[in-house]
Amino acid sequence: MSAPVVQADGVGKRYGPTVALHDVSLTVRPGESHALVGRNGAGKSTLVSILTGLSETDTGSVSFGGVPAPSLSKQDDWKAHVACVYQHAMVVPQLTVAENLFLNRQARGGFAIGWKKLRRQARELLDSWDVRVDVDTPAGDLSVEDRQFVEIARALSYGARFIVLDEPTAQLDSQAIERLFERMRQMQENGVTFLFISHHLHEVYEVCQAVTVLRDARHVLTAPVSEVSRAALVDAMTGEQGGLAVRDAATRDPLAVDAEEVLAVDDLSGDGFHGVSLRVHRGEVVGLAGSNASGKHQVAETVYGLRKPTSGTVAVNGKRLPSGDIPAALRAGIGCVPRDRHHEGLVLEHSIMDNATLSVLDRMGRGGLASPKVRRERGSRALTDYDIVAASPDQPVSDLSGGNQQKVVLARALESDPRVVVLINPTAGVDVKSKEALLAVVDRVRAEGKAVLLVSDELDDLRLADRVLVLRAGEVAAVHQAGWSDGDLVADIEGVGLHD
Structure with missing residues (x-):
């Protein structure tokens, strides 16, 4: 051997x-x-x-x-x-594919770069491994x-x-x-x-x-x-038996018929999607499923104000929100766990208590000045409420595992006691038990009466949803009530069996 x-x-x-x-x-x-x-x-x-x-x-x-x-x-x-x-x-996003392939090796022992030779070598390398990419394309594209x-x-x-x-x-x-x-x-x-x-x-x-x-x-x-x-x-x-325990929405009591409508999205269009309408009521979880190119992430980011729509409206408790305005969304009672925790959800070099209280500093002291004691108390509470494994609330978030970092993002999103919670891939890149803990928090805040819009690529996450809207090519292509089968949902996501 x-x-x-x-x-x-x-x-x-x-x-x-x-x-x-x-x-x-x-x-x-x-x-x-x-x-x-x-x-x-x-x-x-x-x-x-x-x-x-x-x-x-x-x-x-x-x-x-x-x-x-x-x-x-x-x-x-x-x-x-x-x-x-x-x-x-x-x-390096600004450099071409060829330049990235031979980064710091462009000159091959000399001072001048032979660009024609560099591109030829790049094409030969990619062809040898059947990688079909234009060598002149900027890597960032x-x-x-x-x-x-x-x-x-x-x-x-x-x-x-x-x-x-x-x-x-x-x-x-x-x-x-x-x-x-x-x-x-x-x-x-x-x-x-x-x-x-x-x-x-x-x-x-x-x-x-x-x-x-x-x-x-x-x-x-x-x-x-x-x-x-x-x-x-x-x-x-x-180290435990039983695997992942996720509560299926089909096993809980159905939503009351007179449940208050909290989030209303009407005929919303924007980057990668068009004509999307949905309603989320108090104590309800609505899921958005689809491929990465379906537009589901862009819909959620537009609801939160991270993107500006080209048409349509978003309203919370009947009040229309200004488009593309995150502070207005926060004031209206929307909390968000963004798609990329590292670039959009956390300040990695800051502490757990700093990150957990970022969205509520204006409520913790006059003029937005919060005393260290108050911040530390809130950070300590986050450790307990969200089962964050850390030495103390002073610990930098960069020291935490991915699962614990995501718990801090969720703690920040919920610290303002929002009416609507927008969750975008909330369990991406976390382990089995961290996923279970995060989904348990989502189920808890739903039970407390919050309206939840849940976007995910994970079928386990979507089990929590009372309804799952499937987006395809930027439009709502299907709606599945709780109790859906994996095969049916995946078939609609992939467009399997369509005749159009």
């Missing part, structure tokens, strides 16, 4: 008193897709940073093809062994899917044949995900090996041959995917 592409033996890592990894081992065989799964905070990111030469292990060892890993100072040697394609773009393939091609150009994919499907729709998986299979046949990190366990069974589970910074399980049931995999990740 050939040597493993990568082997980590007894790896340990500490950051001060925090144990990030304890005696973790991982073996990835040539040509396979090996899943690495675990809850947020399990140690996946730390292990990846060690496997890619960004961090040094305190104990244990790492080898590539049976040869000890290079020292951290030899980054070019690391690039010849391994690369990581992250969920968030690692390209690429779709998420094409950007990922460009990053993979760039890594392969260094000689690496081991690629870490960190949450690669988080921003892709179902068709793009299937194209990614098909390309992964083709690359595997040509000798490329993948370490695949995802919170979507069904993807592990679709594209991976082996799986390793980390829990609480320790190695728990490594096995062929075919030998591990989904229930057993969830149990290994959580």
Whole structure:
């Protein structure tokens, strides 16, 4: 048997008193897709940073093809062994695809850049891996899917044949995900090996041959995917039996017929959608489903004021809102969990208490000046109310796992006691138990009488909805009442069986 592409033996890592990894081992065989799964905070990111030469292990060892890993100072040697394609773009958006592919290598030993040769080499590289992207396109204009393939091609150009994919499907729709998986299979046949990190366990069974589970910074399980049931995999990740518990709206009492109408959207049109109308009542959850190109995200962002519509109206409690005005939306009683927590939901270098109270500073003291004591009290309450795992409310949000960061975003959105809560992909990139906790909060605020507009790519999230509106090509194509089947909803999302 050939040597493993990568082997980590007894790896340990500490950051001060925090144990990030304890005696973790991982073996990835040539040509396979090996899943690495675990809850947020399990140690996946730390292990990846060690496997890619960004961090040094305190104990244990790492080898590539049976040869000890290079020292951290030899980054070019690391690039010849391994690369990581992250969920968030690692390209320079202003530069072309060709320039990004050969970034810092354009001159090839000289001072002048041969642009004609650079473009030719870029085309040859992309063609060799069947990546169909124009080399003269600015990288910032690429779709998420094409950007990922460009990053993979760039890594392969260094000689690496081991690629870490960190949450690669988080921003892709179902068709793009299937194209990614098909390309992964083709690359595997040509000798490329993948370490695949995802919170979507069904993807592990679709594209991976082996799986390793980390829990609480320790190695728990490594096995062929075919030998591990989904229930057993969830149990290994959580240390508990039962898997994800999500309350289905079909199991609760139906909404009262005289429930107050809180949110009214009439004939709303804007970037990527047109003619959308919907109603959300007190104590009701309305879901929006569809592909990433369906317009569902843009509808929710327009309701919240992040986008300005071209026509139509949004009203809260019968009062029409000015378009494209977030402060007006906040004053009207709309709270929002945005699509991208890192860029739109959090100030990462600030503390939990600062982030949790951002939307209510004007209510915490005269002139918007809130005393540290009041802010700390509110931050402490957020830790308790939303089960945020942190040392204290003073801890920077950047130190938290993805699941706990998302809980802080939800705490901020609800701190103002809004009438309407707009949730856009509220459980994206979080582990099983964090997802369960977040959805439990959504169900709680619904029970308290808030109107909830829930946009998600996750079927588990949409179980909470009393109704799910399916958007396709910017229009409402179908409406499903609570109790829908996965097959029926997915068929409408994908447009399967249509005759038009």
